[in-house]
Amino acid sequence: MNSPPDTDKVLDIRNLQVSFSSIAGATRAVNGVSLNVRSGEIVGLVGESGCGKSVTIRSIVGLVPSPPALFEDGEIWLRTRRGMTETLSLYKNMKALRQIRGRDVSMIFQEPMRSVHPMMTIGQQITEGILEHEVVDPAEAYDRTVEMLDLVGLPNPPAQMNRYAHELSGGMRQRALIALALVCHPQLLLADEPTTALDVTIQAQILELIKDLRERMSMSVLLITHNMGVVANLADRISVMYLGRIMETGTVEEIFKEPAHPYTQGLLASMPSLFSQPKTHLQSLRGVVPELAMAPKGCVFADRCPHVMPICDETPPVVELRADHSAACWLYDDVEASPGPDAATAQPSLGGDSTLGDASQRVEVIPLTKTEPTAHADQEKLADSDTDQLQIENVALHYPILRGLLRRQVGTVRAVDGVDLSIRRGETLGLVGESGCGKTSVGRLVTRLVEPSAGRIRFGADGRLEEITHIPQKEMKGVRRSMGMVFQDPLSSLNARMNIRNIVGEPLMLHGMAKGSAVDERVGELLEMVGLRAAHQSRFPHAFSGGQRQRIAIARALATEPSFLVADEPVSALDVSVQAQILNLLLTLQQQLNLSMLFIAHDIAVVRHVSDRIAVMYLGKIVELGNAREICVRPVHPYTEALLASIPLPMPGLATLQEMPKGDLPDPANPPKGCRFHTRCPYSQPICEQEEPPLLPFADAVDHFGACHFQDELHLQGVEEIGEIHGPAAAGGEE
Amino acid sequence: MKTYILQRFIQMIIVMVVVMLVSFIIVELPPGDFLTTLREQLTEQNVDPKVIDSTVEMYRARYGLGENWFFRFGKWAWSLMKGDMGYSMQHNRPASELMGERLSLTIWISIATLVFMFVIAVPIGMLSAIKQYSAWDHSFTFLALLGVSVPSFITALVFLLLSVTLLGATTVAGLFSPEYVTAEWSWAKFVDMLKHVWIILFIVGLGDTASTIRVMRARMLDTLGEPYIDTARMKGLSGAKIYFRHALRVAINPIISSIGLRFPQIISGSTIVAIVLTLPLIGPLLLDALLGEDVYLACSILVVLTLALVIGNFLADLALAWLDPRIRFES
Ligand SMILES: Nc1ncnc2c1ncn2[C@@H]1O[C@H](COP(=O)(O)OP(=O)(O)O)[C@@H](O)[C@H]1O
Numbered sequence A: 001m002n003s004p005p006d007t008d009k010v011l012d013i014r015n016l017q018v019s020f021s022s023i024a025g026a027t028r029a030v031n032g033v034s035l036n037v038r039s040g041e042i043v044g045l046v047g048e049s050g051c052g053k054s055v056t057i058r059s060i061v062g063l064v065p066s067p068p069a070l071f072e073d074g075e076i077w078l079r080t081r082r083g084m085t086e087t088l089s090l091y092k093n094m095k096a097l098r099q100i101r102g103r104d105v106s107m108i109f110q111e112p113m114r115s116v117h118p119m120m121t122i123g124q125q126i127t128e129g130i131l132e133h134e135v136v137d138p139a140e141a142y143d144r145t146v147e148m149l150d151l152v153g154l155p156n157p158p159a160q161m162n163r164y165a166h167e168l169s170g171g172m173r174q175r176a177l178i179a180l181a182l183v184c185h186p187q188l189l190l191a192d193e194p195t196t197a198l199d200v201t202i203q204a205q206i207l208e209l210i211k212d213l214r215e216r217m218s219m220s221v222l223l224i225t226h227n228m229g230v231v232a233n234l235a236d237r238i239s240v241m242y243l244g245r246i247m248e249t250g251t252v253e254e255i256f257k258e259p260a261h262p263y264t265q266g267l268l269a270s271m272p273s274l275f276s277q278p279k280t281h282l283q284s285l286r287g288v289v290p291e292l293a294m295a296p297k298g299c300v301f302a303d304r305c306p307h308v309m310p311i312c313d314e315t316p317p318v319v320e321l322r323a324d325h326s327a328a329c330w331l332y333d334d335v336e337a338s339p340g341p342d343a344a345t346a347q348p349s350l351g352g353d354s355t356l357g358d359a360s361q362r363v364e365v366i367p368l369t370k371t372e373p374t375a376h377a378d379q380e381k382l383a384d385s386d387t388d389q390l391q392i393e394n395v396a397l398h399y400p401i402l403r404g405l406l407r408r409q410v411g412t413v414r415a416v417d418g419v420d421l422s423i424r425r426g427e428t429l430g431l432v433g434e435s436g437c438g439k440t441s442v443g444r445l446v447t448r449l450v451e452p453s454a455g456r457i458r459f460g461a462d463g464r465l466e467e468i469t470h471i472p473q474k475e476m477k478g479v480r481r482s483m484g485m486v487f488q489d490p491l492s493s494l495n496a497r498m499n500i501r502n503i504v505g506e507p508l509m510l511h512g513m514a515k516g517s518a519v520d521e522r523v524g525e526l527l528e529m530v531g532l533r534a535a536h537q538s539r540f541p542h543a544f545s546g547g548q549r550q551r552i553a554i555a556r557a558l559a560t561e562p563s564f565l566v567a568d569e570p571v572s573a574l575d576v577s578v579q580a581q582i583l584n585l586l587l588t589l590q591q592q593l594n595l596s597m598l599f600i601a602h603d604i605a606v607v608r609h610v611s612d613r614i615a616v617m618y619l620g621k622i623v624e625l626g627n628a629r630e631i632c633v634r635p636v637h638p639y640t641e642a643l644l645a646s647i648p649l650p651m652p653g654l655a656t657l658q659e660m661p662k663g664d665l666p667d668p669a670n671p672p673k674g675c676r677f678h679t680r681c682p683y684s685q686p687i688c689e690q691e692e693p694p695l696l697p698f699a700d701a702v703d704h705f706g707a708c709h710f711q712d713e714l715h716l717q718g719v720e721e722i723g724e725i726h727g728p729a730a731a732g733g734e735e
Numbered sequence B: 001m002k003t004y005i006l007q008r009f010i011q012m013i014i015v016m017v018v019v020m021l022v023s024f025i026i027v028e029l030p031p032g033d034f035l036t037t038l039r040e041q042l043t044e045q046n047v048d049p050k051v052i053d054s055t056v057e058m059y060r061a062r063y064g065l066g067e068n069w070f071f072r073f074g075k076w077a078w079s080l081m082k083g084d085m086g087y088s089m090q091h092n093r094p095a096s097e098l099m100g101e102r103l104s105l106t107i108w109i110s111i112a113t114l115v116f117m118f119v120i121a122v123p124i125g126m127l128s129a130i131k132q133y134s135a136w137d138h139s140f141t142f143l144a145l146l147g148v149s150v151p152s153f154i155t156a157l158v159f160l161l162l163s164v165t166l167l168g169a170t171t172v173a174g175l176f177s178p179e180y181v182t183a184e185w186s187w188a189k190f191v192d193m194l195k196h197v198w199i200i201l202f203i204v205g206l207g208d209t210a211s212t213i214r215v216m217r218a219r220m221l222d223t224l225g226e227p228y229i230d231t232a233r234m235k236g237l238s239g240a241k242i243y244f245r246h247a248l249r250v251a252i253n254p255i256i257s258s259i260g261l262r263f264p265q266i267i268s269g270s271t272i273v274a275i276v277l278t279l280p281l282i283g284p285l286l287l288d289a290l291l292g293e294d295v296y297l298a299c300s301i302l303v304v305l306t307l308a309l310v311i312g313n314f315l316a317d318l319a320l321a322w323l324d325p326r327i328r329f330e331s
């Protein structure tokens, strides 16, 4: 066993076992992981957070702090310039390990914002790496660094050499870090969630770059992500990891078309995609990743698996389904060679209202009613309640930029710069755009958390629309009773020092709607409504997981029985399965309570999934507005097209072909003249730099508006809906 | 960068002017004319009336007494700048004479304490972080805790006690051996001072050193946990390069920016020690002046100390800007 693998492999991890010792005892974070990467291959390692992906990948290069880590078993073979090397045994020989780092294997990390040294120039940091490994004179190192910066697509490389981290955006930093990682031409790049912290458009650019560099530098890549979509168009093979174990390994086609392991199936079904039926429940995995110490014996997935059987108490075997496809699951124990029909029946049916679907949501989500909302039902509903609940007209929000000792105003950020929107009763309006384009500001304006600089806001609690633009806060308090708010970060939006009863009950007491034990009762109801236990009232926010905290935030927002809800990135900070649970919950509640909703997110797939209409926002302006599905199938504004193109589709081979938006979001304090998108627009014409296009109806379509000079001429590419398919995984079955 | 320096410089001037104004107001505050008081005092001391007249006249001219306040302030400030510190009522001597050596000694000892603190605390704190939970770390964490919690006058008293009981010393206190106290400055006197000064540095600097060790350790630990340190590790850099080139410069930042604040701490800390050990520092003189309502002396000392503090702060700001590009680019 202790022999080097064949030379085709760049990396071969065999039966890796890593434990962490703590006062509470040892927990095994990586439990027998085997994984390999072949020459020129991109391998994706996918799984929810806390499953041991980072520990695995960091073990390869000795970046796991030990203690507390204990490497109990396994081998990690890495192809280096000196031949195959076992790196675990190098831990005691730091010098040898250091020679490998950066030269034979490199790594990029999740947080580009914090991964560049704040006090050294980009040039210093990259040349330092060259000089560490090679005997070259500084001038040559300098030239090579400039060349590398050019290769990763940073504009004006010589100028970048002297810049510091704070002068670069997140995307540019990640590019610089990729340059740093690759400057010594390693054969293997380890990428730990390299795009998770970035905006969707920037994520798409970085993924494209990694793909491109793989070819040009003939290297292999091991990419960690929790987002199935990211690997679909990038990876050749995928390993799915859960609680320290590999659940399934296969080629990207097999994993997406015939996912065998129930965990893989669940991950795929949890993702809202541009093909899913909007406003239907996602087939989410139930529950959350348990603490390592609480993992079930036998199959670690047993407590969340819809197919769990008595035999699952024992550790499942790794079954070879095909040459390059294996799964660790008892379902396939007797199938051996062909997963064939068994595999197919084993898949939970992903559409409709199968009993399996209900069962899988038994614990966390309230049982769904038989009549799931459909687009059809929505239209009927809209027709008979065609009154607006909220109207904003030409609203603006300008923040002064203050500098210096005297806090002089040196400029203005036009966070919102003349926006008209309306939301009908019972309707969900999705607001989408990159971060920094003003979405949150719109949400804060609507709820009057900030004072509008211009324009008019009208809101109808339950009857007529009333002007609330400048009403005093005292009156606004009454209006807020009809408005609920949910924010992105569930932890910081809940007061850590208050227990759940007071957090959820606070609005009730504030509005004098309940007192004493009546509060307890109502809070209990609310908690059950969002799928928590009424008995948990006395606990504090820290005792809950991210998803549960978001449920608490939703319960609080709904305490006063509002008719209108603003949800600002409510799922962005959550893992896919939890994200699906929260989206399902919002959809259910919206239907039950007939809520109108302003749903804000940067991910157009998520927005499409919950919205009736979508407004696309760019640098303080609405650039496109229309029916949710219509916008995704037939976008009229190039920015919408770009947003759609940046969504990694969970379907291999279906990469969108459009050009990615170039560069970063411009400085909102100094937006480009004319069409604000012209600096990044692939269709830009001279007129675009001069004249600002107004938001006009698109051709003959009712209710579809765009703000592009050429919207009637351009034929932009949307994402075609593929029939009436209900889930991403099922889409593969059409072949 | 230039605007930054200019900004800090202007800030420094503003602080100085404000402090001088306040001092001036205090000086002018006590009821009764300074000249009347002076005249009374001199008469009491049976000074020749002619001398009294000329002395009083001299002060009237020098401080522009009788003119408007603005003019008086200008005169006062100007004479301060020329090194004329005013007249001590209590000691009946020009303040500058009283301050003389004490001032320079105080400033030197403060700077020496700062250097002592840096040289000792930074490496210890850094090593404690690098070798977290080692025996080294545990012992220095304990010592630092002790150092922070024991007030310096206790240390001074313990030191006094120990040297008297154990070493049988008769003259432990002071900055000089008895034979040099009144002697002229000479090489021998300087050497003699060096022999005494380290113990003073130790006593005065102990608390600050201990707290700096703690700050340095915590900052270094934070810094070593930053993702950019992982980036540095992944380049294949050696430990020394990571610690010194990448981590140290970030970790040390708050310590440098606190220099300006350490200065008054050291001066007030050294005052107590100076009283216990009868050292010729400025602190006891200031205390004395304050207790005796000797306004000219007190205000002059305050102004001079503020000046030292403000300059120290300014230098720290420059050092920070040199270290940290974010500050350089801020303006
Ligand atoms: N330094 C450490 N000390 C103790 N436990 C750790 C440490 N690093 C990771 N773990 C534990 O190991 C498990 C796997 O973590 P990680 O590899 O970061 O997961 P992933 O990358 O899949 O999100 C988690 O339970 C985590 O708490």
Ligand code: SF4
Residues within 6 Å of the ligand: A261, A262, A263, A299, A300, A301, A302, A303, A305, A306, A307, A308, A309, A312, A316, A328, A329, A330, A331
């Ligand atoms: S082994 Fe059992 S519990 Fe585990 S995934 Fe397979 S069916 Fe589910």
Ligand code: SF4
Residues within 6 Å of the ligand: A637, A638, A639, A675, A676, A677, A678, A679, A681, A682, A683, A684, A685, A688, A693, A707, A708, A709, A710, A711
């Ligand atoms: S107006 Fe011009 S720049 Fe703006 S989106 Fe349309 S084509 Fe592009």
Ligand SMILES: [Mg+2]
Residues within 6 Å of the ligand: A050, A053, A054, A192, A193
């Ligand atoms: Mg991770």
